[in-house]
Amino acid sequence: MRAQIWVSDVVRALEVARTDEERARVLEMLGFVPPAVPDTGQVTPYAEPEGPRAPVEAPRRERRPEPAHEPPPATAAEEETPNADLPEELPLLPPVRVEAVPTPREPVRPLARPTAERVPLPHLPLFVPGWTSAILRAMVSRRVPEGAVDIPALIDTLAHGRPVRRLPRLPVPTMRYGVQVLVDRGPGMQPFRRDQNELLDRVRAVVGPSLVEVGYFSGTPQRGTGPGARWTRTAYVPPESGRPVLLLSDLGLGGPPDDPQRGTRQEWEHFVGLVTRAGCGVVALSPYPPRRWPRWMTGLLPLVSWDRTTTASRATVRLP
Incomplete structure (x- = not known):
């Protein structure tokens, strides 16, 4: 099944073609001009003509002839509905939710005017503040040496038979x-x-x-x-x-x-x-x-x- 070919495709292709022969060839390939086939009553395959082909102009939009007589006067019903030929308007969908725009509690203050006062920049200390x-x-x-009694040191003193003049204690900060x-x-x-x-x-x-x-x-x-x-x-x-x-x-x-x-x-x-x-x-x-x-x-x-x-x-x- 061949895809649909629109008139806009033909117009774009004709803009690219440079000669009349190319324009005619484009129209024939797109199916807007039937190929020249001899009338013999039999179906024969398409053959490219040997001689030069007359240029084929692109199809133009036909203009509708203007009526020679005056249109009939509009009736009362037509005057009441001047746009009767236009499609009806689509119905509006009901809103799901309507949110109110919050009003600021405080009025917006303008920025302070620049002064000559020096304001220190934020400082990042070398140590982590928590440490x-x-x-x-x-x-x-x-x-x-003011902590708990140092039991290993006390046992060592007693094992060597030395007198215990002061209890050894563990060091504390x-x-x-x-x-x-x-x-x-x-x-x-x-x-x-x-x-x-x-x-x-x-x-x-x-x-x-x-x-x-x-x-x-x-x-x-x-x-x-x-x-x-x-x-x-x-x-x-x-x-x-x-x-x-x-x-x-x-x-x-x-x-x-x-x-x-x-x-x-x-x-x-x-x-x-x-x-x-x-x-x-x-x-x-x-x-x-x-x-x-x-x-x-x-x-x-x-x-x-x-x-x-x-x-x-x-x-x-x-x-x-």
């Missing part, structure tokens, strides 16, 4: 000794000043404001440390024995490479010696990844990575 308190407890706590926080304000730590300030607030909340001692320095603590401005800083003094020291510094990894104020390896070794001889432990928070830490730095003092991959358990592993 910060646990990480700080692990770093600033001091382990003291405590923060009653407080903490000394040293904040590096050098060029290398300038991008992290907001993190330093927020971490200081968390340390005060975890340990207690009265047990937190804060000192600011630039380069190394020996060049001047104090709780105020740079011109008020004095020589560094280690805290009382037993108080841990938390160092917020890059230890000279950041900043301009030709900065003369950058702390050297010898200065940091001297600083760690001062703290150790005072009977205090020191741990550093570095905002740079461990792959950038030199070997001398990791062997000098415990380093904890100051980023979102750090957890309380990972910080505890770094501590001695």
Whole structure:
């Protein structure tokens, strides 16, 4: 069964044809012009004529002849229904649901006009906020033998026949000794000043404001440390024995490479010696990844990575 061929298909095909012969051939192929067959009374197969064929024009739309007489006057019924020959309108479907447009409770306020006031951008801290308190407890706590009785140690003492002058106890962490926080304000730590300030607030909340001692320095603590401005800083003094020291510094990894104020390896070794001889432990928070830490730095003092991959358990592993 052959598909239907519309007049529009013929018009499109005639637009593509370039000569009259091609147009006639198109009309014949589409079935709008019958092939020339001799009248012999017998059905013979179609054969292409050898000679040139006269051009066949495309079928044109016939115009209806205009009536020569005037149309009869319209009746009263026709005047009442002037569009009687048009199809009737389709019936409207009833709506399924009509929803009321909610009115705003409050009037729409226009945007504020721009001002010269500086608004701080939203800050994303280096530590995960939910883990910060646990990480700080692990770093600033001091382990003291005040827990439960250490049964294996007690049995070992009795087995060797030694006198028991004091019951051995298991170590437990405590923060009653407080903490000394040293904040590096050098060029290398300038991008992290907001993190330093927020971490200081968390340390005060975890340990207690009265047990937190804060000192600011630039380069190394020996060049001047104090709780105020740079011109008020004095020589560094280690805290009382037993108080841990938390160092917020890059230890000279950041900043301009030709900065003369950058702390050297010898200065940091001297600083760690001062703290150790005072009977205090020191741990550093570095905002740079461990792959950038030199070997001398990791062997000098415990380093904890100051980023979102750090957890309380990972910080505890770094501590001695």
